[in-house]
Amino acid sequence: MEHVFPTYARFPFDIVEGHDVFLTDNNGKTYLDFTSGIGVCSFGYSNELIQNNLAEQAKKIWHTSNLYDSQIQDDVAAKLCNGDQLAFFCNSGTEANEAAFKLARKYTGKAKILAFNNGFHGRTFGSMSLTGNPDIQAGFTPLVPGVEFANYNDDEAISLIDSDLAAVILEVVQGEGGVNVADKTWLQKVQQAAHDNGVLLIIDEVQTGIGRTGTKFAFEQFGLEPDIITSAKALGNGTPVGAMIGKKKLAEAFGPGTHGTTFGGNKLSMAVANGVLEQLTPDFLKQVQAKSKSLWDKLNTEIKPLEHVTDITGLGFMVGIHLDDSLKVGEVITQLQNKGLLTISAKYNTLRLLPPLIMGEDNLVKGVELIKDVLQ
Template identity: 40%
Template sequence: MAISDDFLTRNYARQPVEFVRGDGATLWDADGHEYLDLQTGLAVNSVGHCHPAVVAAIREQATQLIHVGNLFYTDPMVRLAERLASVSGLGEGTRVFFTNSGTEAIEAALKCARKRRRAGKIISVHRGFHGRTYGALSATPQESKQAPFAPLVPGFEAVEPTVDAITAAVDSDTAALVLEPVQGESGVYVLDADVLRAARAACDAHGAALIFDEIQCGLGRTGDLWAWQDSGVVPDAVTVAKALSGGLPIGALIAGPAMADVFEPGDHGSTFAGGPVQCAAGLAVLDVVTDTGLLARVRTAGERMTARLADIPAVREVRGRGFMQAIELDGVDAMALVGRGLQEQRLVLNATSPSTLRLLPPLVITDAQLDDALTRLETLLS
């Protein structure tokens, strides 16, 4: 089929490549060219393309039951909720609300926080990204994304991600503070542990909910199952999506004890969320990403990756942790580099700004593939 935008809306800057097959860290286009993937569908394909265990789980479940809705129970839904609550680290009494995406998980978290507190103010931090529906967008303090769709939802306030700014902003009218422990969409900025500790202290002092958005940085991407674990700060709720089902649409609000019992029948819902096929895939993904050996390797390989990136002359800064990294380029157009990388090096990359390249290898990439990908990147930047 010829590549065409004739019947697609024009809100994506798509590259002129049609991918037809994927396996692990490798993609193939319609002409048979082979690529190494350092973008992973924007952090979705963390266990690689078409992971055998995920494919098997999808295939088996699809032959039994695809959809019944949330007025009934299904075994995959109940088991995935139990697994997520168990590995969340949020404590006894944690419950899960399933969604179809990360932005829907954020919407659920915002509604839950406001109902819990009967207070209006939601605080987020600059450089944050939480989604594109109206509530999530209102918590995303990026002018280029918000301005075309104003007026937004009232009651949102954005502050700098610093100890002083957060401490001053959270008060008795605050329903929740929401932030990403590692800010992905803005270019991979790791928030200091002191900032997360200040966030926890401020929320505790005023009864507000602390919500960590782990939609991109969670599920092993940083070398820990959750990015917040490095700081030791436990939130009241976590939002998760992207990597959770290996490519099928899914998301979840994991609500710790302080928020677990806020929703009552009729408060919130979703037609397709928690379907048996995507939950079966999610169980297979969790088997992979909770492996301690895999997580240890992501940490060590991530350190090696950081060192190699720092040695490239065109790179003036490396940010991130594990397999969630960004490089700030000196005198190189990162946006143009994405297209050149596809054509010249068969390398799938992603730019978050004109000077920032974001690198999100699959957690299962081999050492040889990672070295090959970094060599191709060096060649591209030389």
């Protein structure tokens, strides 16, 4: 690529076509997809309802602006929120986290935010300032002030939650940071400390949400009741969309002129999100839970005992296979591509798996077997 900034370390092939859970590159090679475009295309690449919704909306109007009412935004928000929540639509996860950052400060009148090491919340300045990864922040200082970091799953973090904080932000499963799952008791302690001190709890569900872990949002499995939730990725199944969901009481701090976006809530993206949420039914989620159980049984029996595997972590269709230092994850990913399987990595030499939620057990098993072949 000659005319684009080299901000990505790209693999030397171009994905030009997709169908179901398979992708085809510019050389005609077809791959089984265990990435979902980094947790995005949970309904695959040829979902009929999503395609029809997008085509029908394109025949009507692509874009107006947020100066006018949008019934389709309200329809999506009704599916996304519970009765005590409102939504703000934007274009990505980092924008959703920016909105959450701003709302927390505006509502509380306080500046300090507590975030966690190995967390990831995006690459714009506010979101990057909340991201507990020095490598991502390197070269961009000074960052947004007022952000403190604590260790994930560490009780010492509880003592840092006091009335000086505006909010605590965290992922219940850290994706980019190594597919680290939070301890349920620890999360509940964090929530209790936040509520006791008048501190907002922000849960970043950009990667974990919209069914990825077997429930609509991952926090539902941990007994949490966040004040703000951020969502993106799978909500648009490949079209640019993000959402910040907050309790209705927060609306007093986010009136006209406090925040905005030209393209947020775009009607094409809303048409897709409508199709995604319409299919995210209790029955569909039960199927995801059943398939993920089979997937984890296979991982624990076939992959975990292998010599170079130190641990397997994750939840639902979000998996991290941790490798020892003698086997580099980049080499594994390349070998898997040669065998026709697409995977990605996470921090600390972790092979990350994010298969589409529609993938059948036969292809899940096939993917695990290919991983076993390479790791052996």
